[in-house]
Amino acid sequence: MLAFCQEVVNGVSALESAAQACTDDELRARTGAYRERLSGGEPAQALLPEAFATVREAAKRAIGLRHHDVQIMGGAALHLGMIAEMRTGEGKTLTATLPAYVAALAGQPVHVMTANDYLSKRDRDWMQPVYQYLGLTVGLLEPAPKVDIAVRRAQYASDVTYGPWVEFCGDFLRDNLAYDLGEVSQRGLGVAIVDEADLILIDEMRTPPLLSGPAPGQEKRHEEVARAVGALRPGVHFAEDHADRTASLTDAGLTAIEDWFGVDDLHAAANGGLAYLVDNAVRALAYDRDRDYLVSGDRVVLIDQKSGRPLASRLADGMHEALEAKEKLPVQPMRQTIATVALRDYLRQYHHLTGMTGTAVTEAPVYRDLYGLDVVTIPTNKPVIRIDHPDMLYRTRQSKLAALAADAGRRAAAGQPVLIGAMSAADADAVAALLTDARTGCEVLAARDFEREAHVLAEAGRPGAVTIVVKMAGRGVDIILGGSGGDHDAVSDEGGLCVLGTERTVDRRTELHLRGRAGRQGDPGESLFYLSAEDEVVASLARAVPKSIIPPDGIAVGELSTKQFDKAQFNFAAWQTQGYLINVAFDDVLAAQQRSIYADRRSILHELNMRPRIMSILDDVITAEVEGALRARSDPDALIRKLAQLFPIASARADIVSAMQGGTRDPGPIVLSAARRDAKEAYENREARVGEQPMCYAARRVLLVASDLAWREHLAAISDLSSGLMIRGARGTQALAEYQRQATTLYTAMTAQIKRDAVGYLFNLEKYAQQ
Numbered sequence: 001m002l003a004f005c006q007e008v009v010n011g012v013s014a015l016e017s018a019a020q021a022c023t024d025d026e027l028r029a030r031t032g033a034y035r036e037r038l039s040g041g042e043p044a045q046a047l048l049p050e051a052f053a054t055v056r057e058a059a060k061r062a063i064g065l066r067h068h069d070v071q072i073m074g075g076a077a078l079h080l081g082m083i084a085e086m087r088t089g090e091g092k093t094l095t096a097t098l099p100a101y102v103a104a105l106a107g108q109p110v111h112v113m114t115a116n117d118y119l120s121k122r123d124r125d126w127m128q129p130v131y132q133y134l135g136l137t138v139g140l141l142e143p144a145p146k147v148d149i150a151v152r153r154a155q156y157a158s159d160v161t162y163g164p165w166v167e168f169c170g171d172f173l174r175d176n177l178a179y180d181l182g183e184v185s186q187r188g189l190g191v192a193i194v195d196e197a198d199l200i201l202i203d204e205m206r207t208p209p210l211l212s213g214p215a216p217g218q219e220k221r222h223e224e225v226a227r228a229v230g231a232l233r234p235g236v237h238f239a240e241d242h243a244d245r246t247a248s249l250t251d252a253g254l255t256a257i258e259d260w261f262g263v264d265d266l267h268a269a270a271n272g273g274l275a276y277l278v279d280n281a282v283r284a285l286a287y288d289r290d291r292d293y294l295v296s297g298d299r300v301v302l303i304d305q306k307s308g309r310p311l312a313s314r315l316a317d318g319m320h321e322a323l324e325a326k327e328k329l330p331v332q333p334m335r336q337t338i339a340t341v342a343l344r345d346y347l348r349q350y351h352h353l354t355g356m357t358g359t360a361v362t363e364a365p366v367y368r369d370l371y372g373l374d375v376v377t378i379p380t381n382k383p384v385i386r387i388d389h390p391d392m393l394y395r396t397r398q399s400k401l402a403a404l405a406a407d408a409g410r411r412a413a414a415g416q417p418v419l420i421g422a423m424s425a426a427d428a429d430a431v432a433a434l435l436t437d438a439r440t441g442c443e444v445l446a447a448r449d450f451e452r453e454a455h456v457l458a459e460a461g462r463p464g465a466v467t468i469v470v471k472m473a474g475r476g477v478d479i480i481l482g483g484s485g486g487d488h489d490a491v492s493d494e495g496g497l498c499v500l501g502t503e504r505t506v507d508r509r510t511e512l513h514l515r516g517r518a519g520r521q522g523d524p525g526e527s528l529f530y531l532s533a534e535d536e537v538v539a540s541l542a543r544a545v546p547k548s549i550i551p552p553d554g555i556a557v558g559e560l561s562t563k564q565f566d567k568a569q570f571n572f573a574a575w576q577t578q579g580y581l582i583n584v585a586f587d588d589v590l591a592a593q594q595r596s597i598y599a600d601r602r603s604i605l606h607e608l609n610m611r612p613r614i615m616s617i618l619d620d621v622i623t624a625e626v627e628g629a630l631r632a633r634s635d636p637d638a639l640i641r642k643l644a645q646l647f648p649i650a651s652a653r654a655d656i657v658s659a660m661q662g663g664t665r666d667p668g669p670i671v672l673s674a675a676r677r678d679a680k681e682a683y684e685n686r687e688a689r690v691g692e693q694p695m696c697y698a699a700r701r702v703l704l705v706a707s708d709l710a711w712r713e714h715l716a717a718i719s720d721l722s723s724g725l726m727i728r729g730a731r732g733t734q735a736l737a738e739y740q741r742q743a744t745t746l747y748t749a750m751t752a753q754i755k756r757d758a759v760g761y762l763f764n765l766e767k768y769a770q771q
Contacts, residue, residue, distance in 0.1 A: 011049025089520025108190030118450035197355025226325035279723035386519025496524035
């Protein structure tokens with residue numbers, strides 16, 4: 001694949017002088033010419049060298065930046081639908097303009113997804129002159145308390161639209177709740193170019209985006225369930241996995257809960273979702289305070305596991321309420337999921353999905369198995385000359401942090417900038433306190449304010465600057481040696497930026513990202529990680545490095561131990577990949593159902609004549625009612641009452657009674673024919689009374705309403721089903737098979753209910769026919 005990318009580079013280089021010779025008008029005119037060639041059937045891939053050469057020259061003229069050859073390679077890889085691993089500082093933002101331009105030429109909606117709204121606005125503002133120079137329009141999705149559909153439609157109408165990934169997902173869900181085409185904002189899922197692909201495609205995949213609404217009334221039940229679960233004993237009544245935040249009842253635990261509430265079967269429908277509340281309360285035990293969430297006043301505040309920052313969002317489907325009850329805080333009114341989508345399934349619906357990140361090779365199996373995307377490593381523009389020092393190992397966390405702070409102070413005093421990567425807020429605060437005591441100034445960034453922290457981090461390369469980042473704070477921000485003051489050479493002479501890590505973790509990506517902050521674009525740099533025998537990873541390898549042999553002032557970790565750390569990280573990555581695949585197998589069940597219900601909903605929105613669909617639905621509903629009544633050997637009056645709940649019964653009444661009581665050997669065809677005749681007449685009478693167009697509107701409206709209400713209940717039922725399996729500790733292929741079987745049964749029942757409800761609404765709710 002790199003060979004093809006290099007061919008594109010060679011082609012662009014050969015065409016560069018011709019592009020340089022063009023006037024502004026001639027260069028801009030190429031956009032129209034390319035569009036004509038594409039509309040004439042020429043493959044987009046054949047245009048790459050010419051189009052990329054055009055963008056390269058446009059960027060030089062518009063913003064003073066010229067794409068490096070490695071950025072051309074990255075653009076080719078993105079065009080082919082791959083994950084491009086490009087090191088920190090290699091210019092991914094500029095690279096994205098290449099495939100975005102080519103895709104926009106073909107008229108496809110191009111969505112450039114970033115990790116947050118600050119990066120979206122920064123990248124849009126930065127690259128907009130390039131697109132505008134070439135005659136393209138650029139949109140931006142900005143978060144707002146209430147989304148203005150007209151504004152969103154205008155942004156999506158642009159050739160290229162930038163935005164945080166959560167906004168794209170939210171608009172997709174809102175579009176699939178629209179009752180009119182004028183309420184739909186997106187114009188299709190064409191090309192998605194995902195920046196920070198590891199964060200969005202992998203880390204964020206675990207938490208599906210959703211839209212929710214209030215569902216009050218469960219607050220007291222949460223508190224009672226929390227008391228019941230709080231009386232259980234770990235290892236006896238429940239098993240927990242804090243790393244994966246999962247927990248499930250044992251048989252003894254299930255019995256104890258049933259005894260507490262005085263019920264024979266926790267999962268019985270008569271218990272009103274008690275099993276669901278119990279499952280949340282048990283899972284809450286696997287969430288650790290100060291690691292997974294903070295208690296701030298009377299609120300539970302989530303902690304972002306990558307950045308370590310507090311989050312404003314709440315866990316959905318009662319999980320946040322379970323944490324509040326666990327901590328004995330006031331339980332806020334529960335919110336019910338209205339719409340949700342598995343992030344992986346949403347992204348896979350794009351015609352073309354691609355992404356770029358600084359760390360991808362470690363997760364190559366995940367990209368391949370979950371998204372069908374291959375990873376290609378793009379060479380750096382200049383050789384990496386960063387020095388990665390051997391890890392330093394200490395006996396205790398306290399001695400480790402003290403040594404790290406002292407090292408940072410010495411380097412800063414000599415004029416070398418230092419970036420300290422802390423894996424927790426507690427470590428960041430501890431190091432900051434030590435530096436302050438030693439009269440060394442520092443900044444602590446915990447990803448609480450993206451814009452302010454981006455400006456601080458951009459200056460982290462100033463001489464003597466000490467900056468502490470919690471986990472992945474400041475992603476997407478380039479650190480330039482010397483900062484805006486331009487002291488590049490002075491900082492280079494002191495060894496460049498030095499990255500100091502407070503520990504090594506099982507997450508290799510976080511570590512590589514941190515190291516990659518130093519030594520960008522051929523600059524000098526250093527990295528050094530400080531460890532202690534109390535660290536989680538070190539403790540798991542204690543046999544390799546016995547605590548007793550570690551001197552008080554630390555020891556450099558040997559090559560053998562370093563390899564064991566690396567092996568632990570790769571083993572964790574393999575285990576994590578397997579976990580992803582298992583979870584995805586469950587997610588795919590609901591995802592397939594959602595695709596079906598949303599596709600049906602979209603076809604209803606676009607349908608001009610609803611009569612054929614309604615007639616088909618009427619036939620299905622009548623057939624189900626009649627066949628059910630005949631199987632149950634119901635009396636004709638019972639069947640007539642059921643049919644009358646759906647549509648007005650007229651002449652069919654006598655025919656149904658006669659067929660079912662007159663000794664007819666097979667009354668089914670007669671009963672069906674009579675009921676269908678009455679239903680058809682009832683529809684025609686109503687249509688004649690209110691008008692063809694109002695009736696069409698009413699039919700569309702009731703179908704959408706019935707679909708939305710049923711889908712909302714289905715999401716709750718699926719959640720209950722999953723909770724029931726979790727409580728019973730079900731695992732593996734048997735659990736998946738059971739989940740698939742029951743989920744299919746629930747879906748079949750839901751689709752039948754949609755049809756029945758829609759018919760009932762249409763004939764019995766006069767307001768729909770009058771709107």
